[in-house]
Amino acid sequence: MDSASRKVTEQTSSSGPILGPGHSISSVTDRISALALGKGYRPAWLFGLAVSFSLLMLLNLMIGLLLTKGVGIWGINIPIGWGFAIVNFVWWIGIGHAGTLISAILLLLHQQWRTSINRFAEAMTLFAVACAGMFPLLHMGRPWLFFWLTPYPNPMWLWPQFRSPLVWDVFAVSTYATVSLLFWFVGLVPDLATLRDKSTNKVSKVIFGVLSLGWRNSAVHWSRYETASLLLAGLATPLVVSVHTVVSFDFSVGQLAGWHTTIFPPYFVAGAIYSGFAMVLTLAIPIRSYYHLEDFITMRHLNTMAKVMLATGLIVAYGYGIEFFMGFYSGNQYDKFLIINRLHGPYAFFYYLLITCNIIIPQALWSRSIRQNTTILFLISLVVNAGMWLERFVIVVISLHRDFLPSSWGMYYPTRWDWATYVGTIGLFLTLMFLFVRFLPVISIYEMRALVEETSGKKHDH
């Protein structure tokens, strides 16, 4: 047996197929486009949308109050100026990373299994970045002056402070949002054309017609499309690493114990991918079962994502270990105090909860039977999401609340509006997600067609 064929057998035997059996090009097209074009709305979908939309309205209420009353409605004050707003910002932007990793890096590495999950992972990225981008703006206190963050000819004759990572953040996040949007949209164009051609209703024909930018499926279109996808993938690849690195600079450039460490960039990037894959699983498992997409999002996908989660989770665990070690090894009394304060301080409960959620529970993923059990996998993905949120809480709040001078110590208690902000952005995220799964192809139709072609080609050799 030569190595190539051994590899193929190994892949199929150990992980299962990446596409269910018996699918043809037209069955794939019909199944996926029917989700977007079908008539009527299923009650569960309507209920879910209603709940998320009410949470979104809560967010609107909170923003209205914030604009009229100011950031005082949140529990932030000196010394904890960065409360939930920054915790949530980092959490959301981290979640976005899986989408870019799946769509860009795995595309460049020719990982076929990305095909059926890349579309909604990209959508997830986009919606997560939309949620994330809101927080720094709302946290500014005067969000209507947000454009002061950008370099433009202004009557103050000032540039933004280019030495501040907070300004780098503006560029990192806005670049990320732009490239993610372009990538997602460019990928959608051939599918939008399919929906245009398959829809029977005049209005949706026009809407999909406009959105598909006159796509006629010609060879020239495909050639340009391929070039554009590869270019965007090339652009997006460094962003997977750079965006969260810059976010980590927001902390590590500061002098505070627990922030000022060189491990932050890689540890943040790993954490971002960790939480991103957890969120992809949190979304994929219900969507897959609700719309009966088991043939497209197979056990192999879930299995692989669980493995990625396990691997990145271990990198994160290593990061925690190094933080702990450096607290004592550095010989710096403030670093040492930070670790002691994490373990025994007033917020110690959250630190232990974080370790439980992010390190202990995910170790269950070593077991194949747990990776194959969608219910447990779903629960673990929720635990990891919560754990990654706690990580940011621990980093932001525990470091800030007891700094160098005991006379300036304080406590942070989130108010109901802090919670409204957090829950509200979940509402925004889910509302967009519900609309997306109903009105756009959740899975890339044309890439699935290509996959049908490739998998059948291997079997029948024609």
Added chain:
Amino acid sequence: MSQIFHSASNVIARVTIFGALIFVAVLGGVLYEIELSPFYTSVNVAREQPVPFSHKHHAGELGLDCRYCHTTVEKSSFAGVPPTQTCMTCHSQIWTNSSMLEPVRLSYRTDKSIAWTRVNAVPQFVYFDHSIHINKGVGCTTCHGPIAQMPLTYRAQTLYMSFCIDCHRQPEKYVRPKDQVFNPNYVAPANQLELGAKLVAEYKIQDPRHLQSCSTCHR
């Protein structure tokens, strides 16, 4: 299958791509111009006042010193708006029957201040002190414009931060000899930069890095 769109849509689609770019550029330009226009900044727009006081007449033609009325300009952050008594030092003797001056006499009789409309003001988050500027050789007209030619007072500068910071970056472009600070008709000499550099050293004006520091003005 019938076509969804008319063939003209191709052209429209292309136009919108460039149109969007041009639209954004034009919008930016228009907003920028509005921000610098007298409509928004009130530069060169004379204000209505309870008494049509003319700086042109008093400071220009009669040659009154600025400090005759604005007495605290050398010692205080605020230059000072003169009390009615200052007006009456002359106007109890001349133009005593002028109807234009009736509000002044009324104020004097009733002991109620004249409610002048403020022309030059910096926002509250700016710490501005007249005395330090005067004492370091910044002339009145550098900020207040050709006051001796203003029949009704108007704002001569935007008072935007760009205006302040221009001088804070290069004070030698504007500083004057001490005896010229209150001269409303002062014209900068040809060797201003040379003279300015000398005066900056003489007045011990701080390094531009300090003058530009945020907390110099935003305390």
